[in-house]
Amino acid sequence: MLNRLGRLALVVGSLTVVSSCGQDGAAASAYGADESGLTSGLGFDGRILKTDCNAMSSWYECRDIRTAPAAVQRGYEYIHHTSSTLGPDGTRKFADGTPYARSSNACSSCHFSGGQVPFGLPLMQVNDKYAAKPLFRAFNYKRDARDATLDCFRNCMGNVEVPDKYGDVIDDIMAYVGWTAAGVTDPSMTGAGWESLPGHSWPYFSGDxxxxxxxxxxxxxxxxxxxxxxxxxxxxxxxxxxxxxxxxxxxxxxxxxxxxxxxxxxxxxxxxxxxxxxxxxxxxxxxxxxxxxxxxxxxxxxxxxxxHSARMFCDADTATGLPNSLLKPAHWNVGCVDAAEPFSFEQRLLGPWRPIALWRAAEVARRGTTAR
Ligand code: HEC
Ligand code: HEC
Structure with missing residues (x-):
């Protein structure tokens, strides 16, 4: 294993500033600081994983967040500076003093550049996606884009209580999410075409x-x-x-x-x-x-x-009566597990997952015909 620490020190120490969203043909790096307004107030050297606007220019228009409407800018602040707005160091708290977001990470620690990076958990597809696919079967409920956002407050940010679905914080976050969607310039990638957006899903491995x-x-x-x-x-x-x-x-x-x-x-x-x-x-x-x-x-x-996770996948599917623990993805080791399942915690966490997926599929087929 190559030890890269020497070179990493160089990467971290470099203070090169590149304009990420200029369409000037300059070779833009996807890493580092930028001058688009996205990194304003980051402090330190402002290193984030940036939107590569040149590479995306055939279908996405990068716009300066500072020119966006006020609600969009507030939504962006929540997503990008989460810890100092909604998080432990922020001002938005529940009545008992718990912050709106328990984790000190930012939403954009994962949704890179505020959800404007393909395969970096982009947000531009969110509204179209949940309009098209509202039913998350294994969760047993119809979720819209706001519910998906609240699920991330629970599961990514560690909340038990979540902000009001129709309150000002989620309104502003949704205004920002709509703004990222409005940057998509190729109409075939919007509406029912959302699945053709480059990098909207996980970047799967090539192998099995x-x-x-x-x-x-x-x-x-x-x-x-x-x-x-x-x-x-x-x-x-x-x-x-x-x-x-x-x-x-x-x-x-x-x-x-x-x-x-x-x-x-x-x-x-x-x-x-x-x-x-x-x-x-x-x-x-x-x-x-x-x-x-x-x-x-x-x-x-x-x-x-x-x-929140202990309660996940514990109910039965309303349509078939089958346990949701059999319908969840085999590689997601969370919440309830069917009592008959013969696999260890370790295998559900670390793999191999194919035997688990096959066992659950066989069990669904068996119970689907005999147990109801
Ligand atoms: C040079 C510093 C650096 C190194 C080395 C590094 N990371 Fe990161 N990592 C970051 C930064 C910075 C972010 C957040 C980027 C942003 O906000 O745009 C991040 C984000 C992440 C995230 C998403 C955030 C989250 O909470 O899930 C994961 C996962 C992650 N890194 C895993 C790793 C793993 C695994 C390694 C080693 C293979 C690694 N990183 C090495 C700097 C680094
Ligand atoms: C630890 C990393 C992480 C953090 C922090 C995080 N998210 Fe997420 N978020 C994810 C992952 C992973 C998904 C699932 C994406 C998928 O399955 O396609 C997701 C899904 C979403 C979705 C639905 C996206 C879709 O296409 O289905 C929204 C909206 C969302 N998050 C908003 C937020 C907001 C707002 C915050 C901050 C309050 C936040 N997230 C913090 C990792 C994170």
């Missing part, structure tokens, strides 16, 4: 990842060599609450400040897809698929909050 298994010991060695310098040896990230630094410089990857067991990132394969595509910061797609899976297995073997 469901048959792979994460090696936590090797993952720990990779974390030590490739990740800990930024995210911390204890996974708690760095930079939160420093004067003039209103968001984490490097987000927390486990522990109380990080995403919970209800988050989509708690799926080892999904965390691995995302990691391989974007990390180590500034040096993406250098880990092999197996290495990315190993480091994701290591990260998701560390302690993290259960929060």
């Amino acid at each position: 990842w469901q048959s792979m298994k994460a090696d936590v010991t090797n993952g720990g060695a990779i974390y030590e060599a490739e990740c800990h310098a930024c995210h911390g040896r204890d996974g708690a990230g760095q930079g939160e609450y420093r004067p003039g630094e209103p968001r984490p410089r490097y987000p927390a990857l486990w522990g109380d400040r990080s995403f919970t067991r209800g988050a989509a990132m708690y799926s080892v394969p999904q965390l691995a897809f995302f990691t391989r595509k974007h990390m180590p910061f500034g040096d993406p797609e250098t880990l092999s698929e197996q290495e990315a899976l190993d480091v994701a297995g290591f990260i998701n073997s560390q302690p993290r909050a259960v929060a």
